[in-house]
Amino acid sequence: MGRWKRFTKRSSARIGIIAVVIFLVVAAFAPWLAPYGYRAQNLNRVLEAPSHDHLLGTDEFGRDVLSRIIYGTRISLAVGAIAVGIGMTVGTILGAIAGYWGGWMSLVIMGLVDVVWSFPTILLAIGFVAVLRPGLTSAMIALGLVTWPSYARMMRAQVLSLREKEFVEAAKAQGLTDTRVLIRHIGPNAMSPIIVLATLGMAGAILVESALSYLGLGAQPPAPSWGAMLSSGRNFIYRAPWLTVAPGLAIMFVVLAFNLCGDALRDAFDPRKV
Numbered sequence: 001m002g003r004w005k006r007f008t009k010r011s012s013a014r015i016g017i018i019a020v021v022i023f024l025v026v027a028a029f030a031p032w033l034a035p036y037g038y039r040a041q042n043l044n045r046v047l048e049a050p051s052h053d054h055l056l057g058t059d060e061f062g063r064d065v066l067s068r069i070i071y072g073t074r075i076s077l078a079v080g081a082i083a084v085g086i087g088m089t090v091g092t093i094l095g096a097i098a099g100y101w102g103g104w105m106s107l108v109i110m111g112l113v114d115v116v117w118s119f120p121t122i123l124l125a126i127g128f129v130a131v132l133r134p135g136l137t138s139a140m141i142a143l144g145l146v147t148w149p150s151y152a153r154m155m156r157a158q159v160l161s162l163r164e165k166e167f168v169e170a171a172k173a174q175g176l177t178d179t180r181v182l183i184r185h186i187g188p189n190a191m192s193p194i195i196v197l198a199t200l201g202m203a204g205a206i207l208v209e210s211a212l213s214y215l216g217l218g219a220q221p222p223a224p225s226w227g228a229m230l231s232s233g234r235n236f237i238y239r240a241p242w243l244t245v246a247p248g249l250a251i252m253f254v255v256l257a258f259n260l261c262g263d264a265l266r267d268a269f270d271p272r273k274v
Contacts, residue, residue: 010267016260023254027073034067038224047240057242059232065246068224072247075225076206076254079140079218083205084198086144091151092187092194098152099159100182110156113149121146125208129217136225139218143205154197158190200262203255210251226251 026033035055042062050057056065098106116124128142129135162168163186171181212218213227221228226247233243 010264012260013264016257016264019253019257020261023073023077023257026070027077030070030074034064034070036064036067038063038068038071039222040064040067047236047243049240050242056246057240059229059240059243060236065229065242068229069226069246069250072224072226072229072250073254075136075219075223076209076251079136079143079209080202080205080258082140083143083147083209084201086141087147087201088151088194088198090144091148091153092155092191094148095152095155096159096182096187096190099156100163100178100186106156109152113152116146116149121204122208122211125212126215126217129212134217134220136219136223139209139212142212143208146208147201147205150197150201151194154193155190158193159186162186162189196262196265199258199265203258203262206251206255206258 040063042058045054045058045062046060048054048058048062054064054066056069059065059068094109094112098109119127124146125139125142128145129138132138132141159182168181168185171185176184209218210225210227210230213225214231216228216231219225219228229247230244230251233240233247237244
């Protein structure tokens with residue numbers, strides 16, 4: 001059975017794919033889908049309950065919550081994609097170097113992995129953001145810097161298992177340099193688990209970004225970050241619970257969607273199920 005068929009045969013995978021596509025469409029067409037601008041204020045309609053005019057109510061500045069949720073999709077997906085891209089790029093390169101050449105380079109790289117992993121992810125991300133100054137760009141960079149060890153360890157393990165294979169020996173016999181062997185032959189064959197890890201990493205990156213924004217270290221006002229919306233809504237949790245329920249559900253659904261896709265990809269790439 002092909003990997004695509006194994007991936008899509010699970011109903012949870014199909015649900016995850018559909019949900020991810022919906023979020024991508026919402027992010028891409030946010031200006032056309034949102035009934036109002038995410039900055040548009042109406043101080044005459046502050047903290048209004050959900051109604052026909054405002055399906056998810058309004059916040060303390062009279063801004064439409066639904067519109068801010070829709071625009072916030074852009075922030076969450078962008079942060080997840082860029083953070084995962086940074087972490088995956090740095091991790092796969094360092095992991096490939098450690099696995100292929102080994103020696104002192106492997107000791108240094110894996111030592112760095114152990115150092116980074118000795119700190120809780122959220123605390124290390126807070127430390128990086130504090131150094132880089134609070135903001136969305138800083139949050140993306142910080143998330144990339146705290147997630148690369150997972151990709152490095154995974155890539156190193158893959159390279160170690162592949163570098164003695166026959167097709168690698170054949171490539172070396174043809175006179176290819178170590179760099180070309182690593183890039184053209186080992187790299188493509190080692191990427192399957194990295195892709196799975198990146199899909200699951202999207203969910204983790206979105207969660208951590210929401211936590212950073214909740215603490216005021218991520219996206220800064222008036223950017224419609226879901227974490228920042230949760231933070232501002234906690235002051236009105238009894239008077240206007242929709243301010244926390246709406247972004248909380250948005251975070252839950254997008255994280256669930258990527259987790260479902262990641263779990264299905266892990267099963268699809270499992271060599272024991274070929």
